[in-house]
Amino acid sequence: MAKARGKFNTMEEVLNDLRRKANENKVTSTNQSNTTSTTASTNSYKCEVCKDKGLVFINNDTAKICGCREQRKIDRLFKTSHITEEFTKLGFKNFSLEGKHSSVVHAQRTSLAYVKRYGELKESRENSIALLGNPGAGKTHLLTAISNNLLQKKVPVLYFPFREGFDAFKDDFDSMEGKIEQMKQVEVLFIDDLFKRSATEFEVKTMYSVINYRYLNHKPILISSECLIDDLLDIDEALGSRIYQMCKSYLVEIVGNRRELNYRLT
Numbered sequence: 001m002a003k004a005r006g007k008f009n010t011m012e013e014v015l016n017d018l019r020r021k022a023n024e025n026k027v028t029s030t031n032q033s034n035t036t037s038t039t040a041s042t043n044s045y046k047c048e049v050c051k052d053k054g055l056v057f058i059n060n061d062t063a064k065i066c067g068c069r070e071q072r073k074i075d076r077l078f079k080t081s082h083i084t085e086e087f088t089k090l091g092f093k094n095f096s097l098e099g100k101h102s103s104v105v106h107a108q109r110t111s112l113a114y115v116k117r118y119g120e121l122k123e124s125r126e127n128s129i130a131l132l133g134n135p136g137a138g139k140t141h142l143l144t145a146i147s148n149n150l151l152q153k154k155v156p157v158l159y160f161p162f163r164e165g166f167d168a169f170k171d172d173f174d175s176m177e178g179k180i181e182q183m184k185q186v187e188v189l190f191i192d193d194l195f196k197r198s199a200t201e202f203e204v205k206t207m208y209s210v211i212n213y214r215y216l217n218h219k220p221i222l223i224s225s226e227c228l229i230d231d232l233l234d235i236d237e238a239l240g241s242r243i244y245q246m247c248k249s250y251l252v253e254i255v256g257n258r259r260e261l262n263y264r265l266t
């Protein structure tokens, strides 16, 4: 009995302490906004709702977990995805379809359909998407939009820009093994610009080992490449056919007049 009461006192003390601190903070921030500006109070807390405590008081005895904890989880996922700050802004809303070639419109619709159906298709064999073909058509933008949408839903994504990724291995050979393991294991792997500016035998073999592992373990891939599916088959038939098997429901080849397709030239 005494023990239970003791516990209750401790809990109450904790709550009281938090309340006292919350009030003190309120006073300080009001003072600050009176004397200087409001920036001081917005700078001091990442979350204004709970003042970074992770708890919000409903009444004197009850507190609930603040929504910012979920947001922090999402922020961490964005950080580990290696998607750059600038790319986190790429969504479907800022992908303009105005005056776009029909195959670009098709790529946008396919990407939207993919992200909507991700939950049901992630375990299946055809759980991946490939946007192939002309440069400048917006392939990276669309796959980044998919990635950002998934990350918001707390699905881990790893961004691997093919050329930069392999160049980085040359400078830091020790990190390679760990990185390749991550590329195999992460829930969603986004390979950007696969086989950009040709590929060495080592690069083809490495990509095959990653993609084949993911094929066997039903792990989704998002792929952009200037190679069409025939080019991928020419580079390596086993690898090309794996990609085809994984992406065939969501495979778009953007082919046509360069001037019509490349928004950077317009």
Ligand SMILES: [Zn+2]
Pocket: 047, 048, 049, 050, 051, 052, 053, 054, 055, 066, 067, 068, 069
């Ligand atoms: Zn909060």
